[in-house]
Amino acid sequence: VLLALVPYVAVTVDRHQRETLGERLLAEARAAGDVLPWDAGLEGACARLATGLGLRVTVVARDGRVLCESGRPVAGMENHGARPEVREALARGTGRDVRRSASVGVRLLYAAWRQTRGKEVRVVRVAMPLTVVGENVAHLVRSILAGLAVAVLLGLAAALAVSRGMLRRIQRLVAFARALAGGDTSVPMAAERADDLGVLEEQVGEMARSVAATITELRVSRERLEAILRSMVEGVVVSDLDGRVVLMNVRAQELLDVPPGFEVQGRPLVEFARDPAWGDVTRDLADGTPVLSRDLTIGPGDRTLQLNAVRLSAADGEVFGLVFVLHDITEIRRLEVIRRDFVANVSHELRTPLTAMKGYAETLLGPAGDDRDTARRFLAVIDRHSERLGRLIEDLLALSDLELGRTPLRLAPVEIDAAVDDVLQIFAHRFSSLRVTAEIAPGTPPVLADGDQLRQVLINLVDNAVKYTPAGGQVRVRARPSRPPERGGMVQIAVEDTGIGIPARDIPRLTERFFRVDKARSRALGGTGLGLAIVKHIVQLHGGTLAITSAVGAGTTVQVSLPVAAPSHTRVPGSHGGRP
Numbered sequence: 001v002l003l004a005l006v007p008y009v010a011v012t013v014d015r016h017q018r019e020t021l022g023e024r025l026l027a028e029a030r031a032a033g034d035v036l037p038w039d040a041g042l043e044g045a046c047a048r049l050a051t052g053l054g055l056r057v058t059v060v061a062r063d064g065r066v067l068c069e070s071g072r073p074v075a076g077m078e079n080h081g082a083r084p085e086v087r088e089a090l091a092r093g094t095g096r097d098v099r100r101s102a103s104v105g106v107r108l109l110y111a112a113w114r115q116t117r118g119k120e121v122r123v124v125r126v127a128m129p130l131t132v133v134g135e136n137v138a139h140l141v142r143s144i145l146a147g148l149a150v151a152v153l154l155g156l157a158a159a160l161a162v163s164r165g166m167l168r169r170i171q172r173l174v175a176f177a178r179a180l181a182g183g184d185t186s187v188p189m190a191a192e193r194a195d196d197l198g199v200l201e202e203q204v205g206e207m208a209r210s211v212a213a214t215i216t217e218l219r220v221s222r223e224r225l226e227a228i229l230r231s232m233v234e235g236v237v238v239s240d241l242d243g244r245v246v247l248m249n250v251r252a253q254e255l256l257d258v259p260p261g262f263e264v265q266g267r268p269l270v271e272f273a274r275d276p277a278w279g280d281v282t283r284d285l286a287d288g289t290p291v292l293s294r295d296l297t298i299g300p301g302d303r304t305l306q307l308n309a310v311r312l313s314a315a316d317g318e319v320f321g322l323v324f325v326l327h328d329i330t331e332i333r334r335l336e337v338i339r340r341d342f343v344a345n346v347s348h349e350l351r352t353p354l355t356a357m358k359g360y361a362e363t364l365l366g367p368a369g370d371d372r373d374t375a376r377r378f379l380a381v382i383d384r385h386s387e388r389l390g391r392l393i394e395d396l397l398a399l400s401d402l403e404l405g406r407t408p409l410r411l412a413p414v415e416i417d418a419a420v421d422d423v424l425q426i427f428a429h430r431f432s433s434l435r436v437t438a439e440i441a442p443g444t445p446p447v448l449a450d451g452d453q454l455r456q457v458l459i460n461l462v463d464n465a466v467k468y469t470p471a472g473g474q475v476r477v478r479a480r481p482s483r484p485p486e487r488g489g490m491v492q493i494a495v496e497d498t499g500i501g502i503p504a505r506d507i508p509r510l511t512e513r514f515f516r517v518d519k520a521r522s523r524a525l526g527g528t529g530l531g532l533a534i535v536k537h538i539v540q541l542h543g544g545t546l547a548i549t550s551a552v553g554a555g556t557t558v559q560v561s562l563p564v565a566a567p568s569h570t571r572v573p574g575s576h577g578g579r580p
């Protein structure tokens with residue numbers, strides 16, 4: 001604005017000065033006219049007056065002839081009648097003009113006055129160079145510009161000083177905001193001064209503190225939720241109403257065979273739920289059923305999952321998602337099947353001897369019973385069947401006692417050779433057609449076991465070996481340390497025979513209850529099909545292992561490994577371990 005004002009001021013001042021000067025010059029012209037003579041001596045007076053006044057003085061006649069001109073002889077001067085100021089003065093009494101003088105070569109201000117004496121008329125003109133005015137104006141403009149420059153410099157310096165402070169504070173705010181956005185809430189921020197920016201600093205600092213507090217709160221509750229979901233046995237899946245996964249815990253990913261690290265969020269549920277029943281559940285929920293439960297079959301292992309589903313609703317009752325809880329019930333279902341099979345098997349096993357006994361008893365009650373020989377034969381059959389029933393019930397009770405833990409293990413160091421001798425004694429009467437040997441490696445340590453149960457194991461194994469080995473065969477009972485004490489000593493007891501052997505595909509099933517390779521043969525030999533199941537149970541209770549190898553026609557080897565009794569046990573013979 002000031003810069004724009006400069007030419008305006010210059011022009012105005014110039015005009016004003018010229019105006020004032022013009023007035024003064026006119027007054028001077030009048031005064032000059034009064035003192036200048038009309039006839040002789042005019043030129044001299046002119047020159048003197050001009051010198052005295054410091055002006056240029058000219059007198060022009062009515063016809064334009066120059067009568068005198070200060071500083072120059074009039075002879076040869078051109079007619080001045082056409083000069084604007086002269087013409088104007090002749091016409092109106094006074095005249096003024098500014099122009100570059102042809103004679104002097106500078107810009108001059110002319111003022112002319114028409115003077116009359118009687119009939120005589122002349123024009124007295126004074127002039128002065130306008131260089132002074134120009135200088136004045138130029139000086140003024142220079143002063144203004146200089147002032148302006150100083151003002152601008154001062155203003156800039158002041159602005160710089162102020163803005164430097166502001167800029168630093170703003171940069172501090174920016175850095176703070178950036179740190180906050182980057183998750184760093186530890187940078188402090190307080191008002192530096194009590195101005196507007198200070199209020200902003202205060203507010204931003206306060207905001208950051210509350211953001212930090214909220215973030216911490218959220219993180220804590222999120223971590224708590226994650227920990228709960230992680231440690232759940234159940235799989236949990238949360239989806240939105242369109243069936244897109246919002247959340248899936250680790251267990252659910254396992255159950256649904258989702259590869260680890262797979263991004264599940266936002267994916268449609270149907271991608272994971274390969275059982276169409278899940279789709280039905282989702283639809284039913286979306287249609288308004290609040291709670292649903294269904295069994296799903298999933299995956300290559302045909303796992304059975306129980307799916308419980310509910311709708312998620314906000315405080316105002318609006319439904320915004322679905323929650324699915326998955327429970328792996330494969331094992332439960334498997335056990336149910338086993339129990340059903342077991343009950344069916346037991347019933348069947350019990351019915352056979354019972355039916356036979358009832359049949360023979362009825363026959364005996366008839367006329368056939370009168371014949372003594374027949375009666376004895378039939379009674380023998382009944383006796384055999386009742387014996388079998390007894391064995392069956394005996395084995396079943398033994399098994400159920402083992403399973404229910406009703407017979408506490410009385411663990412103590414048991415010398416193997418003694419136990420083997422006892423067992424072989426029991427079978428001595430059946431060995432007539434077999435070669436039976438016991439080979440206990442020297443230095444075989446005692447095992448930590450329940451003596452009665454270890455004998456039961458040996459009885460069942462030797463019984464099998466004897467039963468399934470034809471006459472002329474061989475049965476060997478061997479024992480040797482199989483793992484040194486420093487690696488947790490074990491003793492391996494093996495019962496080997498050269499009998500009929502077992503087909504490879506049946507070996508894994510031998511320890512199932514009632515499993516028999518050849519049912520009729522086993523039954524004929526008085527087997528219940530529970531012997532190896534009992535063996536397996538006892539061995540497991542002792543913390544041992546059972547291995548069966550066999551080749552059809554060549555023979556069978558059953559190996560039982562049991563833990564060695566620790567030295568402390570050996571030193572106190574008969575001390576009882578506390579294993580239930």
Ligand SMILES: Nc1ncnc2c1ncn2[C@@H]1O[C@H](COP(=O)(O)OP(=O)(O)O)[C@@H](O)[C@H]1O
Nearest residue numbers: 464465468516517522527528529530531532556
């Ligand atoms: N040493 C063996 N040689 C051949 N087959 C055997 C031998 N031991 C067990 N088996 C087979 O395993 C089945 C299950 O054995 P086990 O449980 O003792 O029942 P069982 O009452 O029939 O002896 C037997 O019926 C038999 O078919």
Ligand SMILES: [Mg+2]
Nearest residue numbers: 464527531532
């Ligand atoms: Mg048996």
